[in-house]
Amino acid sequence: MSFDTLGLSTDVLRAISESGYTTPTPIQEKAIPYVLMGRDVLGVAQTGTGKTAGFTLPMIDILSSGRGRARMPRSLILEPTRELATQVAESFNKYGKYSGLSMALLIGGESMRDQQLILQRGVDVLIATPGRLLDLFERGQILLADTKLLVIDEADRMLDMGFIPDIERIVAMLPTIRQTLFFSATMAPEIRKLADKFLLNPKEISVAPPASPAKTVTQRLLRCEAEAKTKRAALRALLQQEDDDTKSALIFCNRKRDVTIVQRSLKRHGLDAEALHGDMAQASRTETLARFKAGDIRLLVCSDVAARGLDIPAVSHVYNYDVPIHAEDYVHRIGRTGRAGRSGKAFTLFTPEDGKALAGVQELIGGVIEELTLDTVETPDSDAYSTDKRRRTRAKSGKSSKAEASPAKQQPAKAPESQREEQRPSAQARKSSKRPPQREREEAEAAPEGNGPFGDHIPAFILRPVPLTASA
Protein backbone atom coordinates (compact mmCIF):
# COMPACT_ATOMS: atom_id res chain seq x y z
CA MET A 1 0.00 0.00 0.00
CA SER A 2 1.32 3.40 -0.87
CA PHE A 3 0.11 6.97 -0.65
CA ASP A 4 -0.44 7.34 -4.42
CA THR A 5 -3.66 5.37 -4.45
CA LEU A 6 -5.43 7.51 -1.88
CA GLY A 7 -6.31 10.33 -4.23
CA LEU A 8 -3.93 12.96 -2.90
CA SER A 9 -2.44 15.64 -5.15
CA THR A 10 1.10 15.48 -6.49
CA ASP A 11 2.06 18.48 -4.36
CA VAL A 12 1.07 16.67 -1.21
CA LEU A 13 2.58 13.39 -2.36
CA ARG A 14 5.85 15.15 -3.01
CA ALA A 15 5.89 16.66 0.46
CA ILE A 16 5.09 13.26 1.96
CA SER A 17 7.90 11.51 0.18
CA GLU A 18 10.34 14.27 1.06
CA SER A 19 9.42 13.71 4.68
CA GLY A 20 10.50 10.13 4.21
CA TYR A 21 7.14 8.42 4.43
CA THR A 22 6.20 5.72 1.97
CA THR A 23 3.33 3.80 3.51
CA PRO A 24 0.16 5.21 5.02
CA THR A 25 -0.85 4.05 8.46
CA PRO A 26 -4.21 2.26 8.80
CA ILE A 27 -6.06 5.38 9.90
CA GLN A 28 -4.61 7.35 7.01
CA GLU A 29 -5.49 4.64 4.55
CA LYS A 30 -9.05 4.45 5.82
CA ALA A 31 -9.76 8.12 6.46
CA ILE A 32 -8.11 10.00 3.62
CA PRO A 33 -10.38 8.82 0.77
CA TYR A 34 -13.50 9.67 2.76
CA VAL A 35 -12.24 13.07 3.80
CA LEU A 36 -11.41 13.81 0.16
CA MET A 37 -14.93 12.72 -0.74
CA GLY A 38 -16.32 15.34 1.57
CA ARG A 39 -17.79 12.89 4.06
CA ASP A 40 -18.02 13.48 7.78
CA VAL A 41 -15.68 11.17 9.63
CA LEU A 42 -15.88 9.74 13.11
CA GLY A 43 -12.43 8.44 13.88
CA VAL A 44 -11.55 6.38 16.90
CA ALA A 45 -7.82 6.57 17.09
CA GLN A 46 -5.11 7.62 19.42
CA THR A 47 -2.09 9.69 18.70
CA GLY A 48 0.76 7.62 17.47
CA THR A 49 -1.53 6.09 14.86
CA GLY A 50 -0.82 8.80 12.32
CA LYS A 51 -4.16 10.42 12.97
CA THR A 52 -2.94 13.98 12.51
CA ALA A 53 -1.68 13.40 8.98
CA GLY A 54 -4.90 11.47 8.40
CA PHE A 55 -6.77 14.74 8.41
CA THR A 56 -4.11 17.31 7.48
CA LEU A 57 -3.14 15.63 4.19
CA PRO A 58 -6.62 15.56 2.63
CA MET A 59 -7.45 18.97 4.10
CA ILE A 60 -4.54 20.49 2.27
CA ASP A 61 -5.95 19.25 -1.01
CA ILE A 62 -9.52 20.25 -0.24
CA LEU A 63 -8.39 23.75 0.63
CA SER A 64 -5.84 24.20 -2.11
CA SER A 65 -8.48 25.57 -4.45
CA GLY A 66 -9.83 28.88 -3.31
CA ARG A 67 -8.53 31.33 -0.80
CA GLY A 68 -9.57 32.52 2.64
CA ARG A 69 -11.10 35.96 2.93
CA ALA A 70 -10.23 38.44 5.64
CA ARG A 71 -11.26 37.17 9.07
CA MET A 72 -13.12 34.32 7.47
CA PRO A 73 -11.11 31.14 7.83
CA ARG A 74 -12.15 28.27 5.62
CA SER A 75 -11.36 25.54 8.06
CA LEU A 76 -11.00 25.18 11.79
CA ILE A 77 -9.16 22.63 13.88
CA LEU A 78 -9.77 22.56 17.61
CA GLU A 79 -7.17 21.12 19.95
CA PRO A 80 -7.22 20.83 23.73
CA THR A 81 -3.70 22.06 24.43
CA ARG A 82 -1.36 24.59 22.92
CA GLU A 83 1.27 21.95 22.33
CA LEU A 84 -1.08 19.77 20.35
CA ALA A 85 -2.25 22.73 18.33
CA THR A 86 1.37 23.52 17.54
CA GLN A 87 1.98 19.93 16.52
CA VAL A 88 -0.88 20.10 14.03
CA ALA A 89 0.43 23.39 12.66
CA GLU A 90 3.78 21.73 12.08
CA SER A 91 2.07 18.99 10.14
CA PHE A 92 0.41 21.56 7.86
CA ASN A 93 3.71 23.31 7.35
CA LYS A 94 5.46 20.11 6.48
CA TYR A 95 2.94 18.64 4.05
CA GLY A 96 1.48 21.87 2.75
CA LYS A 97 4.70 23.46 1.66
CA TYR A 98 3.92 23.10 -2.08
CA SER A 99 0.27 23.94 -1.71
CA GLY A 100 0.53 27.58 -0.72
CA LEU A 101 -2.01 27.56 2.06
CA SER A 102 -2.19 30.26 4.67
CA MET A 103 -2.57 29.23 8.25
CA ALA A 104 -3.09 30.80 11.65
CA LEU A 105 -2.27 29.20 14.96
CA LEU A 106 -4.46 30.74 17.64
CA ILE A 107 -3.27 29.78 21.06
CA GLY A 108 -3.04 31.58 24.35
CA GLY A 109 0.10 32.94 25.85
CA GLU A 110 1.20 34.60 22.65
CA SER A 111 0.74 38.05 21.26
CA MET A 112 -2.79 38.60 20.12
CA ARG A 113 -1.81 41.32 17.69
CA ASP A 114 0.24 39.01 15.47
CA GLN A 115 -2.62 36.57 15.34
CA GLN A 116 -5.06 39.33 14.46
CA LEU A 117 -2.87 40.54 11.62
CA ILE A 118 -2.71 37.09 10.10
CA LEU A 119 -6.46 36.68 10.45
CA GLN A 120 -7.09 39.94 8.68
CA ARG A 121 -5.10 38.79 5.72
CA GLY A 122 -7.38 35.80 5.46
CA VAL A 123 -6.48 32.22 6.26
CA ASP A 124 -7.34 28.82 4.88
CA VAL A 125 -6.52 26.91 8.02
CA LEU A 126 -7.20 27.98 11.56
CA ILE A 127 -5.75 25.85 14.33
CA ALA A 128 -6.87 26.88 17.78
CA THR A 129 -7.34 26.12 21.41
CA PRO A 130 -10.87 27.02 22.52
CA GLY A 131 -10.02 29.84 24.91
CA ARG A 132 -8.09 32.03 22.52
CA LEU A 133 -10.50 31.37 19.68
CA LEU A 134 -13.48 32.55 21.73
CA ASP A 135 -11.53 35.53 22.96
CA LEU A 136 -10.71 36.65 19.44
CA PHE A 137 -14.25 35.94 18.35
CA GLU A 138 -15.63 38.16 21.06
CA ARG A 139 -13.30 40.89 19.92
CA GLY A 140 -14.83 40.64 16.49
CA GLN A 141 -11.67 39.33 14.89
CA ILE A 142 -13.11 36.13 13.53
CA LEU A 143 -16.16 35.25 11.50
CA LEU A 144 -16.86 31.57 11.22
CA ALA A 145 -19.68 31.87 8.68
CA ASP A 146 -17.46 30.57 5.88
CA THR A 147 -15.80 27.79 7.84
CA LYS A 148 -17.03 24.73 6.05
CA LEU A 149 -14.51 22.24 7.33
CA LEU A 150 -14.24 21.53 11.03
CA VAL A 151 -11.97 19.16 12.93
CA ILE A 152 -12.58 18.33 16.55
CA ASP A 153 -9.50 16.50 17.71
CA GLU A 154 -8.99 14.64 20.98
CA ALA A 155 -12.68 14.87 21.80
CA ASP A 156 -12.38 12.63 24.84
CA ARG A 157 -9.82 14.91 26.31
CA MET A 158 -11.90 17.97 25.54
CA LEU A 159 -14.66 16.31 27.47
CA ASP A 160 -12.43 15.46 30.42
CA MET A 161 -11.19 19.00 30.59
CA GLY A 162 -14.61 20.57 30.51
CA PHE A 163 -14.21 22.17 27.10
CA ILE A 164 -17.39 20.83 25.64
CA PRO A 165 -19.51 23.92 26.39
CA ASP A 166 -16.87 26.01 24.61
CA ILE A 167 -16.85 23.60 21.69
CA GLU A 168 -20.62 23.75 21.46
CA ARG A 169 -20.54 27.52 21.40
CA ILE A 170 -17.95 27.49 18.66
CA VAL A 171 -19.70 24.88 16.54
CA ALA A 172 -22.92 26.86 16.80
CA MET A 173 -21.18 29.70 14.97
CA LEU A 174 -20.24 27.53 12.01
CA PRO A 175 -22.49 26.93 9.02
CA THR A 176 -24.65 23.85 9.38
CA ILE A 177 -23.65 22.75 5.91
CA ARG A 178 -20.09 21.76 6.44
CA GLN A 179 -17.76 18.79 6.68
CA THR A 180 -16.85 17.67 10.17
CA LEU A 181 -14.08 15.34 11.25
CA PHE A 182 -14.31 14.15 14.81
CA PHE A 183 -11.53 12.21 16.53
CA SER A 184 -11.43 10.59 19.90
CA ALA A 185 -9.26 7.96 21.52
CA THR A 186 -12.30 6.34 23.07
CA MET A 187 -15.97 6.10 22.21
CA ALA A 188 -17.66 6.41 25.57
CA PRO A 189 -21.43 7.03 25.46
CA GLU A 190 -20.99 10.75 26.13
CA ILE A 191 -18.56 11.06 23.26
CA ARG A 192 -20.95 9.19 21.03
CA LYS A 193 -23.69 11.64 21.94
CA LEU A 194 -21.47 14.56 21.05
CA ALA A 195 -20.55 12.98 17.77
CA ASP A 196 -24.22 12.50 16.91
CA LYS A 197 -24.74 16.17 17.56
CA PHE A 198 -21.89 17.45 15.40
CA LEU A 199 -21.74 14.93 12.57
CA LEU A 200 -24.03 14.05 9.72
CA ASN A 201 -24.02 10.50 8.47
CA PRO A 202 -20.37 10.04 9.33
CA LYS A 203 -18.10 7.34 8.06
CA GLU A 204 -16.93 5.54 11.15
CA ILE A 205 -13.32 4.58 11.25
CA SER A 206 -11.66 2.81 14.07
CA VAL A 207 -8.12 1.60 14.33
CA ALA A 208 -6.52 -0.48 16.99
CA PRO A 209 -4.09 1.30 19.24
CA PRO A 210 -0.53 0.79 17.87
CA ALA A 211 0.05 -1.89 20.46
CA SER A 212 -1.27 -1.80 23.95
CA PRO A 213 1.22 -0.18 26.31
CA ALA A 214 1.00 -3.28 28.46
CA LYS A 215 2.84 -5.08 25.70
CA THR A 216 5.56 -2.62 24.83
CA VAL A 217 6.06 -0.79 28.09
CA THR A 218 7.62 -2.46 31.09
CA GLN A 219 5.76 -1.12 34.09
CA ARG A 220 7.04 -1.13 37.65
CA LEU A 221 5.98 0.33 40.96
CA LEU A 222 8.22 1.72 43.62
CA ARG A 223 6.92 1.97 47.15
CA CYS A 224 7.91 5.14 48.85
CA GLU A 225 7.23 7.22 51.89
CA ALA A 226 4.93 10.15 51.41
CA GLU A 227 7.64 12.54 52.46
CA ALA A 228 8.69 14.65 49.50
CA LYS A 229 12.36 14.41 50.26
CA THR A 230 12.22 10.64 50.24
CA LYS A 231 10.29 10.60 47.01
CA ARG A 232 12.87 12.80 45.38
CA ALA A 233 15.68 10.56 46.61
CA ALA A 234 13.86 7.52 45.26
CA LEU A 235 13.37 9.24 41.94
CA ARG A 236 17.05 10.10 41.70
CA ALA A 237 17.94 6.55 42.54
CA LEU A 238 15.72 5.24 39.76
CA LEU A 239 17.06 7.77 37.30
CA GLN A 240 20.57 6.77 38.17
CA GLN A 241 19.80 3.09 37.85
CA GLU A 242 18.24 3.57 34.43
CA ASP A 243 20.73 6.11 33.23
CA ASP A 244 22.52 3.94 30.67
CA ASP A 245 19.29 2.93 28.95
CA THR A 246 17.74 6.36 28.98
CA LYS A 247 17.41 8.17 25.71
CA SER A 248 15.03 10.66 27.16
CA ALA A 249 12.57 10.61 30.01
CA LEU A 250 9.39 12.33 31.11
CA ILE A 251 8.80 12.73 34.82
CA PHE A 252 5.16 13.42 35.63
CA CYS A 253 3.96 15.24 38.74
CA ASN A 254 0.33 15.84 39.68
CA ARG A 255 0.88 19.47 40.61
CA LYS A 256 2.59 22.30 38.85
CA ARG A 257 4.39 23.42 41.95
CA ASP A 258 5.86 19.96 42.37
CA VAL A 259 7.06 20.08 38.79
CA THR A 260 9.12 23.10 39.73
CA ILE A 261 10.35 21.62 42.97
CA VAL A 262 11.36 18.30 41.48
CA GLN A 263 13.06 19.91 38.52
CA ARG A 264 15.09 22.23 40.73
CA SER A 265 15.95 19.39 43.04
CA LEU A 266 17.24 17.27 40.17
CA LYS A 267 19.25 20.15 38.87
CA ARG A 268 20.82 20.82 42.24
CA HIS A 269 21.76 17.21 42.41
CA GLY A 270 23.60 17.50 39.18
CA LEU A 271 20.98 15.99 36.87
CA ASP A 272 20.14 17.98 33.81
CA ALA A 273 16.38 18.36 33.94
CA GLU A 274 13.98 20.98 32.63
CA ALA A 275 10.36 21.70 33.49
CA LEU A 276 7.15 21.95 31.50
CA HIS A 277 3.74 22.96 32.82
CA GLY A 278 0.85 25.19 31.94
CA ASP A 279 1.78 28.12 34.15
CA MET A 280 5.08 28.71 32.42
CA ALA A 281 5.47 31.47 29.88
CA GLN A 282 4.43 30.23 26.48
CA ALA A 283 7.84 31.03 25.02
CA SER A 284 9.59 28.70 27.43
CA ARG A 285 6.93 26.02 26.97
CA THR A 286 7.59 26.09 23.25
CA GLU A 287 11.32 26.22 23.58
CA THR A 288 11.54 23.51 26.21
CA LEU A 289 9.37 21.13 24.24
CA ALA A 290 11.35 21.76 21.06
CA ARG A 291 14.62 21.11 22.86
CA PHE A 292 13.22 17.97 24.42
CA LYS A 293 12.05 16.70 21.05
CA ALA A 294 15.42 17.51 19.56
CA GLY A 295 17.14 15.46 22.24
CA ASP A 296 18.71 18.53 23.75
CA ILE A 297 17.03 17.91 27.06
CA ARG A 298 17.09 14.40 28.41
CA LEU A 299 14.94 14.72 31.50
CA LEU A 300 11.72 16.67 31.40
CA VAL A 301 9.69 17.14 34.56
CA CYS A 302 6.14 17.93 33.54
CA SER A 303 2.49 18.17 34.46
CA ASP A 304 -0.26 16.40 32.59
CA VAL A 305 0.00 19.08 29.93
CA ALA A 306 2.42 16.62 28.36
CA ALA A 307 0.47 13.47 29.16
CA ARG A 308 -1.62 13.15 26.07
CA GLY A 309 -1.14 13.33 22.40
CA LEU A 310 2.37 14.66 22.25
CA ASP A 311 4.32 12.62 19.81
CA ILE A 312 7.89 12.38 20.94
CA PRO A 313 9.33 9.21 19.50
CA ALA A 314 12.48 8.84 21.55
CA VAL A 315 11.01 8.81 25.05
CA SER A 316 12.49 5.69 26.59
CA HIS A 317 11.29 6.23 30.15
CA VAL A 318 8.27 7.61 31.92
CA TYR A 319 8.41 8.25 35.64
CA ASN A 320 5.30 8.96 37.63
CA TYR A 321 6.56 10.95 40.55
CA ASP A 322 2.93 10.91 41.66
CA VAL A 323 0.24 8.36 40.97
CA PRO A 324 -2.20 10.22 38.74
CA ILE A 325 -5.53 11.07 40.31
CA HIS A 326 -7.52 9.75 37.37
CA ALA A 327 -6.54 6.31 36.19
CA GLU A 328 -6.88 7.23 32.51
CA ASP A 329 -4.09 9.73 32.95
CA TYR A 330 -1.80 6.86 33.86
CA VAL A 331 -2.45 5.22 30.52
CA HIS A 332 -1.85 8.46 28.68
CA ARG A 333 1.35 9.17 30.55
CA ILE A 334 2.94 5.81 29.98
CA GLY A 335 1.73 5.99 26.41
CA ARG A 336 4.42 8.63 25.82
CA THR A 337 6.93 5.82 25.76
CA GLY A 338 7.06 2.51 23.94
CA ARG A 339 5.92 4.28 20.79
CA ALA A 340 6.31 3.16 17.22
CA GLY A 341 7.27 -0.36 18.13
CA ARG A 342 10.03 0.69 20.49
CA SER A 343 10.20 -0.59 24.01
CA GLY A 344 9.78 1.66 26.98
CA LYS A 345 9.84 1.60 30.72
CA ALA A 346 7.44 3.24 33.12
CA PHE A 347 8.09 3.60 36.83
CA THR A 348 5.53 4.82 39.31
CA LEU A 349 6.35 5.98 42.80
CA PHE A 350 3.55 5.32 45.23
CA THR A 351 3.03 6.11 48.87
CA PRO A 352 0.68 4.68 51.46
CA GLU A 353 -1.75 7.46 50.62
CA ASP A 354 -1.97 6.44 46.99
CA GLY A 355 -3.70 3.14 47.71
CA LYS A 356 -6.98 4.12 46.10
CA ALA A 357 -5.52 5.83 43.06
CA LEU A 358 -3.19 2.91 42.47
CA ALA A 359 -6.02 0.42 42.77
CA GLY A 360 -7.87 2.46 40.17
CA VAL A 361 -4.92 2.32 37.81
CA GLN A 362 -4.55 -1.43 38.15
CA GLU A 363 -8.23 -1.95 37.67
CA LEU A 364 -8.15 0.11 34.49
CA ILE A 365 -5.17 -1.64 32.98
CA GLY A 366 -6.57 -4.95 34.09
CA GLY A 367 -3.51 -6.23 35.84
CA VAL A 368 -1.24 -5.86 38.77
CA ILE A 369 1.92 -3.88 38.26
CA GLU A 370 4.94 -5.60 39.61
CA GLU A 371 6.63 -3.88 42.48
CA LEU A 372 10.33 -3.24 42.67
CA THR A 373 11.76 -4.33 45.96
CA LEU A 374 14.12 -1.94 47.62
CA ASP A 375 16.39 -2.63 50.48
CA THR A 376 15.37 0.68 51.92
CA VAL A 377 11.80 -0.37 52.39
CA GLU A 378 10.28 -3.12 54.43
CA THR A 379 7.75 -5.66 53.31
CA PRO A 380 4.28 -4.44 52.45
CA ASP A 381 2.61 -5.17 55.76
CA SER A 382 5.31 -3.76 57.93
CA ASP A 383 5.46 -0.35 59.49
CA ALA A 384 8.13 0.86 57.15
CA TYR A 385 6.78 4.33 56.75
CA SER A 386 8.38 5.98 59.69
CA THR A 387 11.56 7.74 58.75
CA ASP A 388 13.22 6.82 62.00
CA LYS A 389 12.42 3.16 61.72
CA ARG A 390 13.62 3.10 58.17
CA ARG A 391 16.93 4.54 59.14
CA ARG A 392 17.39 1.87 61.74
CA THR A 393 16.43 -1.06 59.59
CA ARG A 394 17.97 -0.09 56.34
CA ALA A 395 21.44 -1.43 57.00
CA LYS A 396 20.20 -4.90 57.81
CA SER A 397 17.39 -5.33 55.37
CA GLY A 398 19.43 -7.08 52.71
CA LYS A 399 17.10 -10.02 52.77
CA SER A 400 14.00 -8.12 51.74
CA SER A 401 13.11 -10.82 49.32
CA LYS A 402 11.02 -10.36 46.25
CA ALA A 403 9.02 -13.40 47.16
CA GLU A 404 7.51 -11.52 50.06
CA ALA A 405 6.27 -8.75 47.87
CA SER A 406 3.46 -10.84 46.58
CA PRO A 407 1.57 -9.04 43.85
CA ALA A 408 -1.72 -9.77 45.52
CA LYS A 409 -0.70 -7.67 48.46
CA GLN A 410 0.03 -4.48 46.69
CA GLN A 411 -2.29 -2.15 48.47
CA PRO A 412 -0.05 -0.31 50.86
CA ALA A 413 -2.53 1.38 53.14
CA LYS A 414 -3.60 -1.65 55.06
CA ALA A 415 -2.80 -0.28 58.47
CA PRO A 416 -5.66 1.41 60.33
CA GLU A 417 -5.72 5.17 60.04
CA SER A 418 -4.78 5.77 63.68
CA GLN A 419 -1.79 3.52 63.47
CA ARG A 420 -0.46 5.18 60.35
CA GLU A 421 -0.79 8.56 61.88
CA GLU A 422 1.20 7.38 64.84
CA GLN A 423 3.98 6.22 62.61
CA ARG A 424 4.31 9.60 61.05
CA PRO A 425 4.46 12.12 63.82
CA SER A 426 5.54 14.83 61.44
CA ALA A 427 2.17 14.81 59.73
CA GLN A 428 0.52 16.34 62.76
CA ALA A 429 3.33 18.69 63.52
CA ARG A 430 3.15 19.96 59.97
CA LYS A 431 -0.41 21.14 60.37
CA SER A 432 -0.16 22.85 63.71
CA SER A 433 3.25 24.26 64.33
CA LYS A 434 4.78 27.39 62.91
CA ARG A 435 6.91 26.11 60.15
CA PRO A 436 8.11 28.17 57.23
CA PRO A 437 5.71 28.34 54.31
CA GLN A 438 5.42 25.10 52.40
CA ARG A 439 7.21 26.33 49.32
CA GLU A 440 10.29 27.60 51.05
CA ARG A 441 10.51 24.44 53.01
CA GLU A 442 10.27 22.26 49.92
CA GLU A 443 12.86 24.26 48.12
CA ALA A 444 15.20 24.07 51.04
CA GLU A 445 14.71 20.34 51.11
CA ALA A 446 15.39 20.18 47.44
CA ALA A 447 19.00 21.07 48.04
CA PRO A 448 21.49 18.25 48.03
CA GLU A 449 22.08 16.64 51.36
CA GLY A 450 25.66 15.90 50.47
CA ASN A 451 27.76 15.35 47.41
CA GLY A 452 26.56 13.72 44.27
CA PRO A 453 23.07 13.03 43.07
CA PHE A 454 22.04 11.04 46.11
CA GLY A 455 23.15 13.29 48.89
CA ASP A 456 24.98 11.49 51.62
CA HIS A 457 23.45 8.09 51.19
CA ILE A 458 22.89 5.78 48.30
CA PRO A 459 19.94 3.45 48.53
CA ALA A 460 21.27 -0.05 48.47
CA PHE A 461 19.01 -1.23 45.69
CA ILE A 462 20.68 0.86 43.07
CA LEU A 463 23.85 -1.08 43.66
CA ARG A 464 22.36 -4.20 42.29
CA PRO A 465 20.57 -4.74 39.02
CA VAL A 466 16.81 -4.85 39.05
CA PRO A 467 15.29 -7.50 36.82
CA LEU A 468 13.00 -5.95 34.28
CA THR A 469 12.12 -8.93 32.23
CA ALA A 470 8.66 -10.13 33.14
CA SER A 471 5.81 -7.97 32.01
CA ALA A 472 2.59 -7.23 33.81
Added chain:
DNA sequence: TGAACCA
Protein backbone atom coordinates in the same frame (compact mmCIF):
# COMPACT_ATOMS: atom_id res chain seq x y z
C1' DT B 1 -5.95 17.07 47.26
C1' DG B 2 -5.27 18.74 39.71
C1' DA B 3 -4.51 20.38 35.23
C1' DA B 4 -5.81 21.84 30.99
C1' DC B 5 -8.44 26.17 28.09
C1' DC B 6 -8.85 33.81 26.53
C1' DA B 7 -6.69 38.05 29.81
